[in-house]
Amino acid sequence: MLSRHIDAEELIAQCREHPHKKHASHHGRRGYHQSWRRDEDASETPKYTMPKVGLPSKSAYQLLHDETALDGNPLLNLASFVHTWMPEEANKLIVENMNKNLVDLDEYPAAGIIHNRCISMLGDLWKAPKEGKVIGTATAGSSEAIMLGGLAMKKRWQEARKKDGKDYFHPNIVFGSNAQVALEKFARYFDVETRLVPVKLENGCVMDPNDALQYIDENTIGVIVILGSTYTGHFEDVELMSRLLDELQARTGLDIPIHVDGASGAFIAPFAYPNLKWDFRVPRVVSINTSGHKFGLVYPGLGWVLWRDESYLHKDLVFELHYLGSTEYTFTLNFSKPAAPVIAQMFNFLNLGFDGYKKIAYKDLRNARMLSKALDSTYFTVMSNIHRRIDTGEMSSSSSSDLSIFSGRERRHSNDDPNQYIPGLPVVAFRLSDKYKKENPHVKQEWIQSMLRAKGWIVPNYGAPQGAEDTEILRVVVRETLSEDLMERLIIDILGVAESLMGTDTMFAESHRAQGLHHPDHEHARPEKDNFGNGSTEEGPEQVGFSLSRNLHYTFDKLGFYGLTCTKKTLLSLIDIVHVENDRWTERTNEGAGYVRHFDLGGPTFTNAEYEFVPLYPNHMFMNGTGMTAYSTTGDATTFKHYVVADDLALREGISTSQPRFPVLSSPRRLQASDNLNPFLVVLNADMVFRRFRRVQAAVACSELNDLIDLTLQLAAKIYHQPLIDQAKIAAATLMKIVHDEDEDAEMEEPADKYRKEKTRKTRRTGNSTGASMGSRLGYVVPDPGPNASTEEWLEYKIYQMSGCDLPDPPSDEDEDELPTEPLILNDDDSSPFGVTETVNTSERVRNWLSNSELPDPDAEVIDT
Ligand SMILES: Cc1ncc(COP(=O)(O)O)c(C=O)c1O
Structure with a gap:
């Protein structure tokens, strides 16, 4: 990571202008830390210049501890290959050795000896030829290891070319376009031309060795074959490439070496696919790299690279170090290097042994297959192959009968030995199926990533590599810490998200309907206040122009052909604010603490909030040029302007789309506090109106208004957000409360809130909440109470309907503008390890699926071996 120098003064100046940041803290204090500790030790500590006087260690710890608490949860980070957990004893060993420098062989000879033993073990694991002298080194990760492997190939090629009197200034290297960035970095940093072999979707987005041939010539220093593509987990075919x-070579005399990028695969293949030939058994493989910090199961900061024989390392690359009367050699980019990761690697070798690594690889692959099968049989197409059986062939006849290391529970799973399936990493790469996309053309795959993020999971969605760039891929890396229980939960959440986006009653739905109207709106007059002469944002009791009071809003809200929401700018600011609070809420909840979201309604985002009209069904309500006249009074003078439905269905001063749109409305602070508008209430009311609007098939709006609708729905979803609660089974109920410094809203909300909370609690406890939630934000169903229902029952049913379920509309159009419901999370449902409510239909479906799938039956007989 490259970081730029930050000038604190400049930063403060910029923040004064920034629409979101300017309110975050007092201007003058932005360059300083804000500590919460009672002794306030950190309060004078600058952030971007070194403090003159240091902090007590406790305060320094607290500051950084708090700051790093904002990081994502490594357990739920399914985007990364990097390992995140080691046993207590390993942690102890790491702490004991964290002050040792691997390169100081005189001072720390033990670390050096352990390093050498690691190389020997890895050489053995990768089937190094007995006759050769395997040589290798620890690195910071696979990236450094690849640089060294590439450099060695380049030097060897140059030497050979020099010897033959040929040009040695134009080296190139060949690898698939699916390569990790480290490979391209090597080429750029060391002046080697990159020859990217485009990949094909049908090949699983990996390099086809046949295609690679056409990129090779006499200047090719080598081919890098990837054992475990970062994109899909597929193994490229080392044996075929070699053949x-x-x-x-037989045809042309060109002798092209292979380097295997086994960043992940070199710690999976030896254990899971022992008969697969990808390593030093293939004579053309001259070097292999791996990441100790991936499936080597060590914390970040460790890679390895090994050469099949020391002759592959040019003498110019190797530096001599003399210590304890003997000579040691180094080939690294860095001189100093921590010894602790190497020691931690040896801890794993000793503690796990071959069988331990094998068990973990088997388990990871089993869980990955479980996820693959669940996704493949529902709304997704799985692009990784590790769940597809190979019925015949050499690979399936591997050591699958060698199950002696498995006992008890593991043996029950013995029927799904990975060797029965196509080899690859425990990675699940998937995309929405063509059928799903056809039936739900409005759904964007990237929404799945965002919605899973709201549930705590980090599952990236990214573009496929060159050659298949039109495809987007979602990817889950299954690591040791992703247990079967968590996997089941993940399946429920992924399918639940896919289901919630289906149909028309979703917060994202229907935006495609307006596609015919989508066009760049840049030239069109923006609905700025300047477009309207009398618009004024002056504060004070004598407000003029288009300003909106609470009562006016209430009146407009009653009119079914308008939605009134905030402007894009205000919505984006509010989304930011609520998002930050939601993240904190989730964080705290997962730590087992309670948290009440705090929104400062006295803050400028709220007091300067601006609003816009969204005309709904304009073709019906404003036919044939009829429109709306808006009046404004300044002193004695009253002015007005007439607005009609323009060609793009927005309200404008004329029907042309270049006419100014209806201006934004401000809501200045009134002397009478009860007249002040709360933008949250506006948005929550608009949310109800827009959801209903989008249920109507023929409903259309122009792109700008569609954006406003989307953002409004997004913000409402965030306001209704419920945090993911961890397995800790937090029993305490967490209430969302909008805290503000004007209590007239609170006064109005209180009775309804109290009632709703009590009722919700009752409903949950009495189990009157079975059935599918059908998209309800409450997460459960409130059935229609029927004609004899009490007022309370009827109100509860109304709240349920307002929460976004797709039940039919109520028979009458009576008062639907109760105050917004706030989510209540009560974790008295022991059956859910997370305490989150879930759509019952999805989880039931998953359970059914699990029980009918090919997966091992937990009650099946134990296979005796
Ligand atoms: C195939 C491949 N090669 C190289 C790398 C870089 O590895 P490291 O992060 O250990 O430098 C990665 C990282 O994900 C990878 O997947």
Whole structure:
């Protein structure tokens, strides 16, 4: 990561102008830490210049501890290959050795010896030829290891070319376009031309060795074959690449070496696919790299690179170090390096042994297959292959019968030995199925990533590599810490998200309907206040122009053909604010603490909030040029302007789309506090109106208004957000409360809130909440109470309907503008490890699926071996 120098003064100046940041803290204090500790030790500590006087260690700890608490939860980070957990004893060993420098061999000879033993073990694991002298080194990760592997190939090629009197200034290297950035970095940093072999979707987005051949010539220093593509987990075919290069050599005399990028695969293949030939058994493989910090199961900061024989390392690359009377050699980019990761790697080798690594690889692959099968049989197409059986062939006849290391529970799973399936990493790469996309064309795959993030899971959605760039891929890396229980939960959440986006009653739905109207709106007059002469934002009791009071809003809200929401700018600011609070809420909840979201309604985002009209059904309500006249009074003078439905269905001064739109409305602070508008209430009311609007098939709005509708729905979803609660089974109920410094809103909300909370609690406890939630934000169903219902029952049913369920509309159009419901999370449902409510239909479906799937039956007989 490259970081730029930050000038604190400049930063403060910029923040004064920034629409979101300017309110975050007192201007003058932005360059300083804000500590919460009672002794306030950190309050004078600058952030971007070194403090003159240091902090007590406790305060420094507290500051950084708090700041790093904002990081994501590594357990739920399914985006990363990097390992996140080691046993207590390993942690102890790491702490004991964290002050040792691996390169100080004189001072720390033990670390050096352990390093050498690691190389020997890895050489053995990767089947290094007995006759050769395997040589290798620890690195910071696979990236450094790849640089060293590439450099060695370059030097060897140059040497050979020099010897033959040929040009040695134009080296190139060949690898698939699916390569991790480290490979391209090597090429750029070391002046080697990159020859990217485009990949194909049908190949699983990996390099086809046959395609690679055409990129090779006499200047090719080597081919890098990837054992475990970062995109899909597929293994590229090292053996085939080698065979084709043998044939090439026979035809042309070109002798092209292979480097295997086994960043992840070199710690999976030896244990899970022992018969797969990808390592030093293939004579053309001259070097292999791996990441100790991926499936080597060590914390970040460790990679390895090994050469099949020391002759592959040019003498110019190797530096001599003399210590304890003997000579040691180094080939690294860095001189100093921490010894602790190397020691931690040896801890794993000793503690797990071959069988331990094998068990973990099997378990990871089993869980990955479970996820793959669940996704493949529902709304997704799985692009990774590790769940597809190979019925015949050499690979399936591997050591699948060697199950002696498994006992008890593991043996029950023995029927799904990975060797029965296509080899690959425990990675699940998937995309929405064509059928799902056809039936739900409005759904964007990236929403799945965002919605899973709201549930705590980090599942990236990214573009496929060159050659298949039109495809987006969602990817889950299954690591040791992703247990079967968590996997089941993940399946429920992914399917639940896919289901919640289906149909028309979703917060994102229907935006495609307006596609015909989508066009760049840049030239069109923006609905700025300047477009309207009398618009004024002056504060004071004598407000003029288009300003909106609470009562006016209430009146407009009653009119079914308008939605009134905030402007895009205000919505974006509010989304930011609520998002930050939601993250904190989730964080605290997962730590087992309670948290009440705080929104300062006296803050400028709220007091300067601006609003816009969204005309609904304009073709019906404003036919044939009829429109709306808006009046404004300044002193004695009253002015007005007439607005009609323009060609793009927005309200404008004329029907042309270049006419100014209806201006934004401000809501200045009134002397009479009860007249002040709360933008949250506006948005929550608009949310109800827009949800209903989008249920109507023929409902259309122009792109700008569609954006406003989308943002309004997004903000409401965030306001209704419920945090993911961890397995800790937090029993305490967490209430969302909008705290503000004007209590007239609170006064109005209180009775309804109290009633709703009590009722919700009752409903949950009495189990009157079975059935599918059908998109309800409450997460459960409140059935229609029927004609003899009490007022309370009827109100509860109304609240349920307002929460976004897709039940039919109520028979009458009576008062639907109760105050917004706030989510209540009561975790008295022991059956859910997370305490989150879930759509019953999805979880039931998953359970059914699990029980009918090919997966091992937990009650099946234990296979005796
Ligand atoms: C195939 C591949 N090569 C290289 C790397 C870089 O590894 P590291 O992060 O250990 O430098 C990665 C990282 O994900 C990878 O997947």
